[in-house]
Amino acid sequence: MSAPDPTIRPRRSALYLPASNARALEKARSLACDVVILDLEDAVAPEQKASARDAAVAAVQGGGFGHRELVVRANALDTEWGADDLAALAAAGPDALLLPKVSDVDTLRAARRALGNGIPLWAMVETARGVVNLTDIVDAAGEVGLAALVVGTNDLAKELRCRPGATRAPLLPILSQVVVAARMAGLVALDGVINVLDDEAAIEAECAQGLEWGFDGKTLIHPAQIAPANRVFTPTAEEVAWAETIVTAFDVPEHAARGAIRVEGKMVERLHLEEARRTIAIAAAVQARQ
Incomplete structure (x- = not known):
């Protein structure tokens, strides 16, 4: 993380x-x-x-x-x-x-x-x-x-x-x-x-x-x-894993300009990317405290 x-x-x-x-x-x-x-x-x-x-x-x-x-x-x-x-x-x-x-x-x-x-x-x-x-x-x-x-x-x-x-x-x-x-x-x-x-x-x-x-x-x-x-x-391990999957998918160069992409059979938009980043950040902050 x-x-x-x-x-x-x-x-x-x-x-x-x-x-x-x-x-x-x-x-x-x-x-x-x-x-x-x-x-x-x-x-x-x-x-x-x-x-x-x-x-x-x-x-x-x-x-x-x-x-x-x-x-x-x-x-x-x-x-x-x-x-x-x-x-x-x-x-x-x-x-x-x-x-x-x-x-x-x-x-x-x-x-x-x-x-x-x-x-x-x-x-x-x-x-x-x-x-x-x-x-x-x-x-x-x-x-x-x-x-x-x-x-x-x-x-x-x-x-x-x-x-x-x-x-x-x-x-x-x-x-x-x-x-x-x-x-x-x-x-x-x-x-x-x-x-x-x-x-x-x-x-x-x-x-x-x-x-x-x-x-x-x-x-x-x-x-x-x-x-x-x-x-x-605290975000669950499953929530963090899914958030990281979303971030990784949007990091692919061909997805850089797209507003929505398909990830593991689901339609994911940039609004989901923003929330995914927040989930990862919260989980990382919690982990750092532990």
Whole structure:
């Protein structure tokens, strides 16, 4: 397999950890997740907000997370902690800042002004208004430095008063909208969390559903969920072999100017070539980490 493309970064598993939990922060440096999300919001009690912020800043500055992308979820700007979170994180410089409950473009613009330039923004889609405004939100991606959409399925279910169940049927139209919006703007799309902790088959099934709907990876709430997510969102050996077959076929000189060719009895177009290259790059990046 060729060397990994440095522009391709696997985000199969993105684990939320409360920044107030010192043991969790230390353990995160050795976990197999692709993304560590230090949480200052839902997982932190009001009386611990300030100390959690200090701990997150110290973790970012201390480093030691290796290949793991280090993201911090701040409190919303309209809370008493939001402005202080952004001021502290602007100086610390995590790999990205995750904003909760992004309902409109103005929220992203305010965050960008507070952070200055440089730190990418990730936006949580977890309100009805945020879903309705998705097009406007992603249209401003270049302006505000938006790099990813992250679904907040628990908050969505609460606001919509729906009952997703194992199939997540009431949320599937929204999940599809998030993927479409992300692809419109070339953004990463991460699926929402699953609340099941001790049923690996159920976790894997929901990860597989997210993969089927087009997500790049899944957000998680417990280390036990990492392995199933990584398995599902890692290209299989068969997928990599087929991708390499497609790339090899298009590399033949007589196919250089063709938009579609026949490969092992199948019609393959250049759109399949692009996806094949991405599959190979993801697999190579994963292999390099192992």
